[in-house]
Amino acid sequence: MSSEANIELEWNDSWARLTLARADKLNPLDWATVRELKAAVATIEARADIFAVVVTGRGRSFSAGGDLDGYIHLYKNPDKFSAFLEDFFDMLNAIEASSKIYIAAINGVCVAGGLELLLACDLVIAAESAKIGDGHLNFGQLPGAGGSQRLPRAIGMLRAKKLMLTGDLVSAIEAWDMGLVTDVVPDAELDAAAAALVAKLGDKSRAGLRGAKHLANLTLTTDLATGLRQEIDFVHRYATTEPDATEGLIAFKEKRKPAFVR
Template sequence: MTYQNIEFAVDGATARVTLARPDKLNPLDWSTVKELKAVVAEIDAMSEVRFVILTGAGRSFSAGGDLDGYIRLYANPDEFAAFLEDFFAMLTGIEQSSAIWIAAVNGVTVAGGLELLLACDLAIMGSSAQIGDGHLNFGQLPGAGGSQRLPRAIGLLRAKHLMLTGELLDAETCERWGLVTRVIADDALIAAAEELVAGMMGKSPVGLQDMKRLANMTLDTPYSQGLRDEIAFVHRYATTEPDATEGLMAFKEKREPRFGKPKPQEP
């Protein structure tokens, strides 16, 4: 597929996806959402891609939805419903992707941009970047999962603060609140994301996929059930996945493990 609003490149096991409309602060309009949805599917069809670095061109990761476009969509309820479904499918696709998605957050990140960040597995940000919700600043409500993912990420009280005030948080506060795990000098942001990839590259591909699935179970599973599900999950992994035994043998024999290939994306 030829992309107009994003840049997509693959280098070995790592893909790079860049929102590429810097003149508009990388809006998540319908055409961009469709392209992101398509690139998620393309990545999951490429078994060699295990990691994705997602960032924005210019001075913004993404400043959110296209407000001018919403005026037209609001006038057509069926089209607006289709847009919301595409946005939902795209973000759910990132969450359920067999690859590990790393958000490298640069510049201003607001509303839909925050919702995109929250769907990723890891998030780091540049030292001058700012993150906020901002929907209510223009009389809007989150429609891409922000009201559900944000409280799960940083707690209800802090999530309400962001959603109700529209305040932009600086990088230090974002790290302290748990929106991101690391603050990096702006000019070293992509290099830091690549270092994260390098640190995970030697780990079991199947183990990484299953660890992501285990962690994501907490999003919609009651605690007591999650504990039982973990037992079943790890039993299956340990007794059927060769990487589990290979890791133990490598430790015992004091050598580097020889892990297998990642599993195909589940339908």
């Protein structure tokens, strides 16, 4: 395990756990933390043996968002504030575009920047007691790390506007109902549920996981006609060059578990 001032990065065979570790401050996403996360994501991406990442928070919060005192100082220096926003943008985009599968395990409060981090992940498991929302407008702020763009795409425009404009927090079940999280589990089972999901994904083809994430993400940047054409091209390349594609068909025919490349 490697530790920085604000995060911890733990290696677990073929997957990693990335923990926001400033529980006393509800795991704020200040500039220092964002830069540590950015570096950690780059380190994870360079590890060919790692296929999945669990992102969670220590204590009673996933992340309550930004550091308000830090923002006051950044607002007084527009160049520094711009650099902070760019680092946050780069970090979340790196997660979204990563070849790894990122799973957010939401414990407790997940607000503002915490929600923006959630939205960049591929799958989201929430503890039953979790509270999730945008919350920026409660203090006269606006989402600046992708929240205004990713949230409507995730849950639809009307629901996104309600969360953004009211600042309301919703329960884990409400978040599941609106499509913001993929699973809700008892608080005590959050870590185990995340590990079980990693294990389930671990039985799949690594190349297939990367391909499925890539294809799904096309909807974020392309229109339907372009996406359909890119799907054809990508699947043709995958099926004719990736050994796992042929291995899966042979295993199905032989009624055995596929022996995918690891």
